[in-house]
Amino acid sequence: AQTVTQSQPEMSVQEAETVTLSCTYDTSESDYYLFWYKQPPSRQMILVIRQEAYKQQNATENRFSVNFQKAAKSFSLKISDSQLGDAAMYFCAYSRGTSYGKLTFGQGTILTVHP
Amino acid sequence: ETGVTQSPTHLIKTRGQQVTLRCSSQSGHNTVSWYQQALGQGPQFIFQYYREEENGRGNFPPRFSGLQFPNYSSELNVNALELDDSALYLCASSQRAPDTQYFGPGTRLTVL
Numbered sequence: 675a676q677t678v679t680q681s682q683p684e685m686s687v688q689e690a691e692t693v694t695l696s697c698t699y700d701t702s703e704s705d706y707y708l709f710w711y712k713q714p715p716s717r718q719m720i721l722v723i724r725q726e727a728y729k730q731q732n733a734t735e736n737r738f739s740v741n742f743q744k745a746a747k748s749f750s751l752k753i754s755d756s757q758l759g760d761a762a763m764y765f766c767a768y769s770r771g772t773s774y775g776k777l778t779f780g781q782g783t784i785l786t787v788h789p
Numbered sequence: 790e791t792g793v794t795q796s797p798t799h800l801i802k803t804r805g806q807q808v809t810l811r812c813s814s815q816s817g818h819n820t821v822s823w824y825q826q827a828l829g830q831g832p833q834f835i836f837q838y839y840r841e842e843e844n845g846r847g848n849f850p851p852r853f854s855g856l857q858f859p860n861y862s863s864e865l866n867v868n869a870l871e872l873d874d875s876a877l878y879l880c881a882s883s884q885r886a887p888d889t890q891y892f893g894p895g896t897r898l899t900v901l
Binding site: 678711716717718720721724765769773774775777778779 | 822832834837890
């Protein structure tokens, strides 16, 4: 079974600084996708970024970028120029390529942004 | 474009009762997945529906059941509620491909 591990229960960052959230996963599949979702106190899970395993290039969405290390099964999220609105629980998630999007989530990392 | 909506927002039930939660998928999406999120935990996959048929199930007992309707909206039914069923229930919709999941705001269920 696939597992996703987030080893940092909590992280904090100063506004305008950069922070990196860690995620490792375990799978024997070659076709899969990785995601970072953000869940603010409003509870709605918001997609931050998506990475296809077959792509060597790391995904980027504005201030958010990933470091995808396929051999190490590592998938970290870098948030640049942190903003107060980035404060939330961040979840790393995995889906097998043939699973039609069924997600396996990590335990989450609470990110605090200090003004 | 209308996003994923869920109702009700909050619900309080007592042990042994039954509950139905509802989800309307995002426009253009034909697949709905349900997740259970206990407090402080990551969501756990319950099941997925595609074109009104169950298409995969997580490690949840049969008292968790669902439906998908022709308009792709969906219901999650839980019978014989237990205290451990207290959680946030999230619905996510997607296209078949790409299959990125888009989530609704969730229903907070409290079982007393």
